Amino acid sequence: MQRMPDLSHSFGRRQVDPQQRRQLVRNVFARVAPRYDLMNDLMSLGVHRYWKRVLARQARQRPAADILDLAGGTGDVARLLLGLGPRVLVCDxxxxxxxxxxxxxxxxxHWLAGCAEALPLPxxxxxLVTIAFGIRNVTRIEAALAEMHRVLRPGGRLLCLEFSRPAAWLRPFYDAYSRLVIPRLGAWVSGNPDAYHYLIDSIRVFPDQRELCTLFEQAGFETVAYRNLSFGxxxxxxxxxxxxDGG
Ligand SMILES: C[S@@+](CC[C@H](N)C(=O)[O-])C[C@H]1O[C@@H](n2cnc3c(N)ncnc32)[C@H](O)[C@@H]1O
Structure with missing residues (x-):
C-alpha cells in the first residue's frame, strides 16, 4: 500500500497537531467568508467558475436523486447542480x-453542518457526492474518502475538483503568481494575507493527480480517473x- 505524506500535521509550513490544524483551517474560512467569492474571482480571474461548470457538466452525465456537495462553502457548486435531483445538500x-x-x-x-471525516448522514x-476545493482542507483525507464511500449507494459517484500539479512548462509562472500575487491580493481584498499563504502552502503539499487516484482506490472506489483542467x-x-462491495 502506497503511503502518502501525512498532511494531518501540516498547516501551511507549520507543523501542528491534527486538532490544532482543524481549528486553524476553520478560522481561515470563518475570517475570509464575507469576501470568499470575490477573492476566488480575483485570484483565478474568474476561471474557478469555468472549472465548477465542468464539474457540474460531468455530474449531469448520469441521473442522481440524492446529491451532496461536501465542503460546499457558499454553495457555488450546489447551485450548479440544482435540477439534477430534487434537492441538493451542502455539508460544511x-x-x-x-x-x-x-x-x-x-x-x-439544504445546509448541514458537518465534517468530511464524520459525515452526519446514513x-x-x-x-452523487461532489467536493470542490474542499478535500485539501480536510485533516484526515483517508477518513474523509472512507466516509464519502460509506454514504454513497453502490454505483454512486464521487467527483472531486481540486488544485493539482500543473504541467512542467507552466510551473515557474504558476509558482511566481502564487507566491507574489495571491498573498498580496488576499491582504488587499480580505485583509488576510495569512489565510492566502495557507492556501498556497496547502496546494503545494497536496497529493498530485496520480497520488490522489491511489487514495481513491485505497478507499474502495473503482473506475477511478482524472481530468486535468487548465493544464493541471x-x-x-x-x-x-x-x-x-458488500458495504
Ligand atoms: C476553498 S473552500 C471551497 C468552498 C466551495 N466548495 C467552493 O468551491 O467554492 C473550502 C471549504 O472547505 C470547508 N472545510 C474545511 N474543513 C473541512 C472538513 N474537515 N470537512 C468538510 N469541509 C471542510 C471550509 O469550511 C470551506 O467552506
Missing amino acids: PGLEMMQVGRARGASPI DASLD IACIHSGTRPSA
Whole structure:
C-alpha cells in the first residue's frame, strides 16, 4: 500500500497537531467568508467558475436523486447542480461560509453542518457526492474518502475538483503568481494575507493527480480517473462505489 505524506500535521509550513490544524483551517474560512467569492474571482480571474461548470457538466452525465456537495462553502457548486435531483445538500463545518450562501436567497439547497471525516448522514443514502476545493482542507483525507464511500449507494459517484500539479512548462509562472500575487491580493481584498499563504502552502503539499487516484482506490472506489483542467492547475477526480462491495 502506497503511503502518502501525512498532511494531518501540516498547516501551511507549520507543523501542528491534527486538532490544532482543524481549528486553524476553520478560522481561515470563518475570517475570509464575507469576501470568499470575490477573492476566488480575483485570484483565478474568474476561471474557478469555468472549472465548477465542468464539474457540474460531468455530474449531469448520469441521473442522481440524492446529491451532496461536501465542503460546499457558499454553495457555488450546489447551485450548479440544482435540477439534477430534487434537492441538493451542502455539508460544511464552516457556518460563516454557509451563512453567506444562505443570504443569497431562497433555493432548494439544504445546509448541514458537518465534517468530511464524520459525515452526519446514513450509509448508502446518496447517488452523487461532489467536493470542490474542499478535500485539501480536510485533516484526515483517508477518513474523509472512507466516509464519502460509506454514504454513497453502490454505483454512486464521487467527483472531486481540486488544485493539482500543473504541467512542467507552466510551473515557474504558476509558482511566481502564487507566491507574489495571491498573498498580496488576499491582504488587499480580505485583509488576510495569512489565510492566502495557507492556501498556497496547502496546494503545494497536496497529493498530485496520480497520488490522489491511489487514495481513491485505497478507499474502495473503482473506475477511478482524472481530468486535468487548465493544464493541471486544477483537476477533477472521479470514482464509483462498486455495485457489489458488500458495504
Ligand atoms: C476553498 S473552500 C471551497 C468552498 C466551495 N466548495 C467552493 O468551491 O467554492 C473550502 C471549504 O472547505 C470547508 N472545510 C474545511 N474543513 C473541512 C472538513 N474537515 N470537512 C468538510 N469541509 C471542510 C471550509 O469550511 C470551506 O467552506
